[in-house]
Structures are given as structure tokens and as C-alpha cells.
Amino acid sequence: MSKSLSHIFLPAFGGAALAIAAAVVVANRDYGQSKIETLEDRIAQVEAQASAASEMARAEAERATALDVKIAEVQAAAAERMESGVTLIASAPDADGRYGLGRAALVDEIAAWDVDVLPDGRGLPEGSGDVFTGEEVFAEKCASCHGDFAEGVDNWPVLAGGFDTLGDKDPVKTVGSYWPHLSTAWDYIHRSMPFGEAGTLTADETYAIVAYILYSNDLVDDEFELSHENFTAFEMHNKNGFVVDDRSELEYAQWRKEPCMENCKDSVEITMRATFLDVTPEGGGDSVMNHATTNDTPTFSAVAASDTNAQSVDAGTADVAAVDPALVETGEKVFKKCKACHAVGEGAKNKSGPQLNALLGRTIGAIEGFKYSAAFKAAHDEGRTWDETAMTEFLTKPKAYMKGTKMSFAGLKNEDDIAAVIAYLKSFGG
Amino acid sequence: MDDIFKSRTSRRAFLRGSAAAVAGSVAGTAAASEPDPLITELQDWASYTGVGVDETPYGLPIRFEADVVRRNVEWLTASPISSINFTPIHALDGTITPQGCAFERHHSGAIELSKEDYRLMINGLVDQPLVFTYEDLERFPRENHVYFCECAANTGMEWAGAQLNGVQFTHGMIHNMEYTGVPLRTLLNEAGLNAAGELSDKWVYVEGADASSNGRSIPMEKALDDVLVAFKANGEALRMEHGYPVRLVVPGWEGNMWVKWIRRIEVVDAAVESREETSKYTDVYEDGTARKWTWVMDAKSVVTSPSPQKPITHGKGPLVISGLAWSGHGRITRVDVSKDGGINWETARLGKQGDTKALTRFYLDTEWDGSPMLLQSRAMDETGYVQPTKDQLREQRGENSVYHNNCIQTWYVNAEGIAENVEVS
Numbered sequence: 121m122s123k124s125l126s127h128i129f130l131p132a133f134g135g136a137a138l139a140i141a142a143a144v145v146v147a148n149r150d151y152g153q154s155k156i157e158t159l160e161d162r163i164a165q166v167e168a169q170a171s172a173a174s175e176m177a178r179a180e181a182e183r184a185t186a187l188d189v190k191i192a193e194v195q196a197a198a199a200e201r202m203e204s205g206v207t208l209i210a211s212a213p214d215a216d217g218r219y220g221l222g223r224a225a226l227v228d229e230i231a232a233w234d235v236d237v238l239p240d241g242r243g244l245p246e247g248s249g250d251v252f253t254g255e256e257v258f259a260e261k262c263a264s265c266h267g268d269f270a271e272g273v274d275n276w277p278v279l280a281g282g283f284d285t286l287g288d289k290d291p292v293k294t295v296g297s298y299w300p301h302l303s304t305a306w307d308y309i310h311r312s313m314p315f316g317e318a319g320t321l322t323a324d325e326t327y328a329i330v331a332y333i334l335y336s337n338d339l340v341d342d343e344f345e346l347s348h349e350n351f352t353a354f355e356m357h358n359k360n361g362f363v364v365d366d367r368s369e370l371e372y373a374q375w376r377k378e379p380c381m382e383n384c385k386d387s388v389e390i391t392m393r394a395t396f397l398d399v400t401p402e403g404g405g406d407s408v409m410n411h412a413t414t415n416d417t418p419t420f421s422a423v424a425a426s427d428t429n430a431q432s433v434d435a436g437t438a439d440v441a442a443v444d445p446a447l448v449e450t451g452e453k454v455f456k457k458c459k460a461c462h463a464v465g466e467g468a469k470n471k472s473g474p475q476l477n478a479l480l481g482r483t484i485g486a487i488e489g490f491k492y493s494a495a496f497k498a499a500h501d502e503g504r505t506w507d508e509t510a511m512t513e514f515l516t517k518p519k520a521y522m523k524g525t526k527m528s529f530a531g532l533k534n535e536d537d538i539a540a541v542i543a544y545l546k547s548f549g550g
Numbered sequence: 551m552d553d554i555f556k557s558r559t560s561r562r563a564f565l566r567g568s569a570a571a572v573a574g575s576v577a578g579t580a581a582a583s584e585p586d587p588l589i590t591e592l593q594d595w596a597s598y599t600g601v602g603v604d605e606t607p608y609g610l611p612i613r614f615e616a617d618v619v620r621r622n623v624e625w626l627t628a629s630p631i632s633s634i635n636f637t638p639i640h641a642l643d644g645t646i647t648p649q650g651c652a653f654e655r656h657h658s659g660a661i662e663l664s665k666e667d668y669r670l671m672i673n674g675l676v677d678q679p680l681v682f683t684y685e686d687l688e689r690f691p692r693e694n695h696v697y698f699c700e701c702a703a704n705t706g707m708e709w710a711g712a713q714l715n716g717v718q719f720t721h722g723m724i725h726n727m728e729y730t731g732v733p734l735r736t737l738l739n740e741a742g743l744n745a746a747g748e749l750s751d752k753w754v755y756v757e758g759a760d761a762s763s764n765g766r767s768i769p770m771e772k773a774l775d776d777v778l779v780a781f782k783a784n785g786e787a788l789r790m791e792h793g794y795p796v797r798l799v800v801p802g803w804e805g806n807m808w809v810k811w812i813r814r815i816e817v818v819d820a821a822v823e824s825r826e827e828t829s830k831y832t833d834v835y836e837d838g839t840a841r842k843w844t845w846v847m848d849a850k851s852v853v854t855s856p857s858p859q860k861p862i863t864h865g866k867g868p869l870v871i872s873g874l875a876w877s878g879h880g881r882i883t884r885v886d887v888s889k890d891g892g893i894n895w896e897t898a899r900l901g902k903q904g905d906t907k908a909l910t911r912f913y914l915d916t917e918w919d920g921s922p923m924l925l926q927s928r929a930m931d932e933t934g935y936v937q938p939t940k941d942q943l944r945e946q947r948g949e950n951s952v953y954h955n956n957c958i959q960t961w962y963v964n965a966e967g968i969a970e971n972v973e974v975s
Contacts (some may be wrong), residue, residue, distance in 0.1 A: 212691035212733055218740050221686045225671050225679035233814050234673055236755060236765060239823050265628070275628035286838030289710070291950055293829060298840075301823050308825040311763045315632070318658065318761035362832065362842040371848075371946055376934040379886065381895045387975070388891030388924060390962060394715040394858070394971035459659070460631055471629055 237307040241352040244306065248347030249328025251335040257325050258332045261314045261528045264461065264472045270294075270336040273472060280336040283357065296337025300359045302351065306330050314528060316460025444543060451544025454537045458529070464548050473527060478549035480542070482506050495524035511542050610650070617641070620651050623719060626707075631659040632762075634701065636722030639852075639874065640859040644901070645726050645909040646696070649783055652725035654791040655701055655805065657762030663811050665795045668759075670737075670779070674816035675752065677742025684795050687781060690732040690740075695778065695801070696908040698876045700724040700847050702804035702831050705955040708940075712960075712971045717857040720959060720971060724876070726909035729799050731780030734773050737815065746817050749774070755822045756798055759813035766807045767821035768800065772845075776801045776907075779812065802878030802907040803845040804953075806831050836948030849937050850956035851875035851885050851912070851929035862918065862967030869918040871898075875910045877931035882910040884930040889916075891924030891960060891974040892939070898927070906932075923963040924974055940973060 198208075237243035249257075259268060265276040272278035282292025291298075295305050310326040312318050321329070331346040339357065346354075455464070461473035468475040474487040485492045485500030492500070499522065504510070514521040515538045517531045532538050611618065620635040627633040634655040637647055654660065665684040673679040701723035707713045714720050734754070746752050754773040757765040768777065778799040781788060788794040793810025800807045806826055821827065821843075833841040853873040856862050862869060875882045882904040886895040896914060904910030912927070929937040940957040962972040 212693045212736065218742070219690060221689055221740060222672075222680040222682040225673055225681045229671065229681065230673050230679055233671055233757075234816060236757070236816070236822050236824070238818070238820055240820070275625075286834060286840075287836060289950065291834050291838070293834070295829075299829050301828065304823055304825055304828050307822070311765075312658070312761065312825075315658065316761070318763070361838070362828075362840050365841055365844045365846075367841075367844065367846075367848070371938075372933070372935060375936050375938055375942070377936065379895070379928065379930070379936045381886070383893060384895070385891075385893050385975075388893060389975045390924070390972045391975050392711045392973035393962070394712040460629070 235307075235311060237303045237310075239301040239303045241303065241348070244303075244348045244351055245323040246348050247323035247327050248345055248349075249324050249326070249331055250345035251328075251331045251340065251342050253324075254328035254330070254332025254335070257328050261317075261321070261325075262329065264526050264528055265315060270333055276472070279333050283337075286358070286361070294337065295333050296339055296357060298358050298361070300356055300362055302330065302334075302354050302356055305333065306351070316457065317529070447540050447543040448547045450536075451540035451542070451547075454532070454541040455544055457532075458541070461527070461529075464545060468548075476545055476548065479506055479545050480508065480511065484510075493522075493524050493526045495522050508542060511545075512538050515541065615641075618651060620653060621718060621722075623714070632657050634703070634723060636718045637725050638718050638859075639722050639724070639854050640717045640857050642854070643872065643911070645874070645911050646784060647725035647727060647909075649727065649786070649789045649792065652727065652789075652792065653701070653723050655723070656760075656791070657764050658760050660791040661760045661811060662790060663759060663795065668795050669813060670796065671814045672737060672741040672816075673814070674755070674818050675743075675746040676738070676817050677745045680741045682737070684781070687732055687779065687796065690736050692730055692732050693778065694728055694730050695776075695799075696726065696728045696905045697799060697801045698724055698726045698847075698907065698909050699799075699805045699808055700850075700876070700878075702806060702844075702847070702953040705850075705957065705959075706952045708957070708959075708971075709944075709949045709951055709955055712973045715971045716859045717852055717854050717959075717961075718859060721852045721854075721874075723805070724874075724909075726876075727783040728785065729778055729780040730782035730785075731778035731799060734777040734779055734798075734815070735775075737779060738773065738817070741817075743817070746770075746819075751819070753818045753821055755814075755816040755818050755824075756807075756809045756812055757814040757816075758793075758809045759811040764806070764809055764826055765822060765824045766809060766827055767818070767824070768807060770817075772800070772803070800845075802847060802880075804831060804847055807845065831953055833947060833951040833953050836950065844954055847876075847878035848954070848956045849875070849877035849879065849882070849929045849931040849935050851882075851927040851937055852959045853887070853925050853927050853961060856925070856963055856967065856969045857961055858969045858971055861969055862963065865967070866918055866920040869916050871914040871916060871925065873898075873912055873927050875904070875912055875927070875929040876908065877929065877933075877935070878907060879935060880906045880932040882929055883932050885910070885912040886928045886930075887912075887914045888926040888928070889923040892926055892958070895928065920965055922965055923961075924972070925961040925963055925969070926958050928958055 235243065258266075258270070262270075265273055266279050267273050267276075270279035271281070277294075278292060279295050282294040282297035284297075285292045286297060299305060306326055309329055310321055310323070313321065327346045327348075331340065331344055334340045334346070334354075335342060335344060337357075458473075458476075461471050462476050463469055463471055464476040464479075468477050470487060470490045474490040474492075482505060483500060484504045484506055485496035510521070515532050518525055518527050518529055532541070618638050618641040620637065622630065622633060622635040624630075635653055637653040638651055642648075642651075668684045670682040670687065671679070672682075704723035705720055708720055738754070743749060749770045752770040753767045754770060755765060755767050757763055778801075779796060780799045781796050783789075783792065788797055793808075793812070796812055798807070798809045798812045827842065831844075833844055835841070851873055853871060854860065855870070855872045871887060873885070873887075875885045882900070885898045885900065887898045888895045898912040898914045901911035901913060937956060937958055943955065943957045960972050960974050961969045963969045
């Protein structure tokens, strides 16, 4: 026996070992030598296990300490990154491969949406239109805003003239005087015009309108026909009038420097005062770029704004009760087709079409200050009024009901839409 | 630039200030002769109950703030459907613009386009033309960034002289929001750019779904840089008037390029030269020639308070002069303020370090002695660019430019604290 029993008092054994020792002392000596040996083996085993456990505990404690250090390091590094502004924030990952989202665009879909036209004529569909046709189409679809001769109505864009004004105080920038590429006119008219009916012009109509605009700019004669074949041969008046952004050479070079902080000027005088919104005591008139008076200026009063709301609610309530609210709501949606030219409701003003408050029952062509067509003036003089029948006929086919009307709208195809929009208009009186 | 962000009040100055306050307490502190009934009497709101949580599922500002709204200038345009309105920047603070009062610019009116009806097409010089639904877009990795969006025509009415008497009107074609969206380059990669070959001379043409189908050409370099296809602003869906459900965000570049209701992205080998990049948004000079492709919005700033819509109403004493600065070239690094029309300048305190291509708020905490002021602010960005005076700009470009006016603005504040838009020598 190389190992004495005293080994059992090794502290590592703990209570269990003491219990085993006690058991050995009180054991019947006849129990046998083999039993003692077995117990000694057992003790050796337990001792070895205890030693291994203590070794493992020490190793784990060391690892824990090391991890604590590591955590402290990571935290310190993170704090440092936070301070220096570098954090765990990252841009969305760039795809090396693809995400496989979306679906293939179909040829017909691309054809429907990809209609832009480039300066070199790419994108132009086949077709043609002459000045004469263009004048007719323009009068019907464009003149209510742009004027019969492309001269512009009210604040709507002037499309013709303005040559040799680009260097003036108020340059007149028209298709003729300013636009560098003819493709821009064709592309814009075809895609975005007429205002409120975008996307309805055929290729031939567009060629014709563009031909007419060139004619109204005195750039072609009245025999001219524009087509996809002669399109790119046409050179615009101002094709060389543009330079690419050169601010970096002309401006940044001299404005990137430490600015003056003290005594930068000898004296400072007021040379001009704003004239809008406030009544400016003196010198305001000269600063007026636009021909507006102080009466045109916006007001800031919140009280006035809420008063207006209150009025509109009062005025509307009684009339709304007389019509079907659901129909009125549908009508409001249909009216979107009219909104480019007509206003209705509290404070509605004439636009390129007259305001439509209290329309039903009103004499045709009765809004003072609106320039009606001869047809409307005649109807007015005859004393004709807008009732539901007249309104329905007019909205079905405006030009059939009122031959010579300036209204370019083609009419509402759907009877329900007509009934709805009339109900909507009724909700504003009449 | 670090010291700009530190408190400018030293301990010594604090002690000096306290001494002055003690000495001036009799004259400087208002005395009340009668107890304030708002304090001594029981008020309704302190006794009765207020409204419940089911009152307003989506809240609007309290009625006392009813004048903090967008406004337009009727005579500017022919119709409000093709027009612009202005952010009430005189009444806002901080940098984020609430969506409900952020300026709108439409060419054919704001449209209602649902997420279900939304489609985005990528075509042109790509390996595989694609169509995405709204749901597809939300499955790409996305990013959040704060950027300003400024209309190229902001301050455009001021070229020829001091015109509009309110910072809302002179500088309100701007807003600043936190956008959530997918980088445009991610979508371009999805369609594949091998078909485009050499990318340096390629363009991306972007187009809206509304009736104006506003279209702009963007150089490929910018498209692959920081452009976002965004669907959220300030944490919530875009508003209808800002392009719901999806708009383009083109950081630092003029607002017209931030195509709303974006429906198509086409890779092309030349600029399309659309209406909005030739006849509009180009800068005409005195000799009649024009500058095109002027996309970047240069560094600019303005004092928002005091200003014509925000007069000084409290009389002499402590006054906070505050304003906004921004640059399409990067971060704002410094803003100087002058009270004498540009003779002397003081460096203002920046509210916090500005984000790149986003609004930065500045403050000058000062004592007003009641004498008239000619207030100006002057921004500097990280490229060292210094915001020019009106005269410097006119010398370069004349007065007919309309667009890209980033001049130093002057407010004349009189002894009553009323401010007016003026020009100075």
C-alpha cells in the first residue's frame, strides 16, 4: 500500500471522503483484506477525479479571466469606434450575385412605357403631320392654355417667339427661341400633354402639333410636314446655346477660401426692400419683377384661414343634403378629369375654364370676367340655362352640344360618371 | 472645427454673467403687481379631464399651431396643379421637416397610386429588363439616410431684387427627411449592367407615373453612388404629395430629379434631354447662353428666426438667432452670422454635427440691445466652399438665372424687432 489512509483527509475530498473514512474505521476487520483494497482503489479513484476536477476548475477560471479581459478589450474597442464615429453601422450589402426578385419585363410592357425620344431621334415612332393639320389639332387640344398662336394664356407657357430675348432681363424662353432639341418637344407633347389628358395624342397628331409650333415660330412655312424621316434633319435655333456645368472652374475655384471676419466692408446701406406681404414704406416698386400688387400677396392669419373653413362648411351642408352622398363622392373622383381647367368650391376662381359653383340653374356663359367662345356667348344671349339635361348632353360630347366651344375635353363615355359628376357639382349649389 | 460644438460659455464668463444678473436684477427682471390668475385660479384644464386615447388615431398639431402650414404664391404659376408651395421653415426648429408641412412641387398634380397598383420597370441597356412590385422592393437590403431636398428654384424670385417678405417664401422650397429605401445600384445590379459595357459614359433615365411623367437623366456614376429608391420618410410611408408609394432620392442634387411615383428606370447611352433638363432647370446668363446639367445644390444658409414672419416680440435682452444651412457637396462645417450686413461676422454654434447633404441647424445666442440689425448668415461646407453674396453671384451669372440662387440673404430688423427682406450694398 503506497498510499496511507491519511490521504483521505485531503481537503479536496470533502464530506463524502470523511464519511468513507468513518466507514473504514468501524468496519468489521473480518470484512476482508480485499474489501479494504477495493476501498483504497476507490479512494485513489476519487482522489484522481478530485484532482482532475480541481485542475479543470483552475483551467476554467483561467479561461473566464481571459474571456473577461477579451470582453473588456472588445468593449474598449467598440467605445473607441463609437467615439471615432466608426460603428457597427454598415451600408446595405451590395449584391455580388442577384436576389432573384422581380420578374422579367415583357416586350409589350416595355413598349407601353418606354416611349422617350432622344435627340438623335431614337424612340420616334413612324408617322407624320403637317402644319395645317397641326393648327386644327392645336386649336382643339392646346389653345385653351397656350393660345391660338402659341402665345400663352395668362401664366401658361408661351411656345412661340422670343427670339433674341435670351440676353434680356426677362428672357422669353420658347420652343423656338430656347429649346435646343426638337426631340424634347415631340417627347414632352406626346407623353405629358395635353394638360389633364396626357398620353392621348397619337403619333401623327404629335407630329402635326410639333410642325404647327415650328410654324408659329416662323421656323417653317405653311407647307411643312414633319415626319420620322425628316425629323432629325431639323436643327433648332438655340442648339448651341448651352454649356455643361462649369461652376467648378468659374465659381468654386474662387469661392473656396477662408472668408473675411472683421471690417469686411466700410459701410452697408439698404439698397432694396421687399414689397410683398408687408406694406413696404419706400422703394418697393422698383423691386417688383412680376406684375403683381400687394393685394395678391398671401396672408398669414390663422384666424382668417379657419373662418374660411367655417364658411365653406356652412354653405355646403344644406345643398349636400339634397343629393346622394355616395354619388357625390364618386362624382368628386370623376371631377379629377376636369380639375386641370375648372375649379369648384369655396373661393373657386376661373382657370382656363370658368369656375363651376352654383352651376345648375345658372345661365350658360354667365361668369363675369371669363372669356367665353362665341358659341357660349350666343347661348347666353338666348337665355339658355344649365339644367341636368343640358349638362348631360354637354358632358357626353361637348363639341356636339356646343359647336365651337373652346373646351378641349372629349366627353365622358360612362353615363354613371356623368350622373355622378353632376351630383358632385350640385353639392356646390345651384 | 471641433470648438464650434463646445459650449462657448466659460466658467469665467458664467461668473461675470451672474454678477451682471445680480446687479441688474431690479431693472432687468420684470415685476408683477398682481398675482397671475393663470397661477392663482383653478383652470379648466387642471380640473376637467382631457380627451381620451381613442380621440385621434393619427394626430395632427394642436389647433394653436394652425398657422404652421405650407403656403403658395398664387401669381407664380398658372394653376395650383402645376405649381409649388413652401415649407414654413420660420416656425420649425431642429432639422427634420414633418411630412405634413414639407413643400410640394407637382407638374400635373399629386396622384393617388396604391402599393398594389405600383410597378417599377428597369429596362434599356441591362442584362434582363425587370418589373418589380412594391413588395419586391421591401425584400432588398435597405438603408436609412437623412437628406435635404431643395427645388432648384428656391430663392429664384430674389435674383432681381428683394421680393418676398418671408423666409417661407424666399427659402421654403426645401425639406429634410430621414429616408428608408433601397440603393439604386442594388436594383441596377439585379437587372445586370454587363449589357451596358463601359459604365462611365452611361446614364440612367428615370420617369414618374403621374400625368407629367417627369423624366430626368442621371449620370451612371451618381446612380451607382448614393441614389435611393425610397418608400419611407421620417419612419412612415411617403405622403401622396411626395410620391407615395415610391420616390427617388438623389442626395445633394436639385429636387426635380427626385422623381416621385417613380415607375421606370432606363439605362441609356446618352442624356435624354427631356423638357425638365433643357427648357427648365437650366440657367440663362446675361449673354443669353445657358448652363445645363447644373445638378448639385451649392452650400447655402438662411436665418429663420428672426425673419419677417418671426419678428422679435420680447424686446431687448437674450435673443436666439437661429437658422439652417446645407450643401449638396457634403457636410456643413461652419456658419457665420453678421448683424451689420456683412461688415463683421461671428461664428455660430451648430446644433449638432451635420449629416452629409442634410440640413444643419445653427444658433447664435446673443444679447439684443434693441438697435436695428442687418442679419445675414454664411455657410461653409467640407470642400471649403463659402456661400457667396448676391453680388458675387450676379457678377458670375447675371440676374436672369431663376434657378440655383444660393446667395447670402439679408433681413433688416428694426428697433421694434420687425424684420424685412432687403438687399444691401
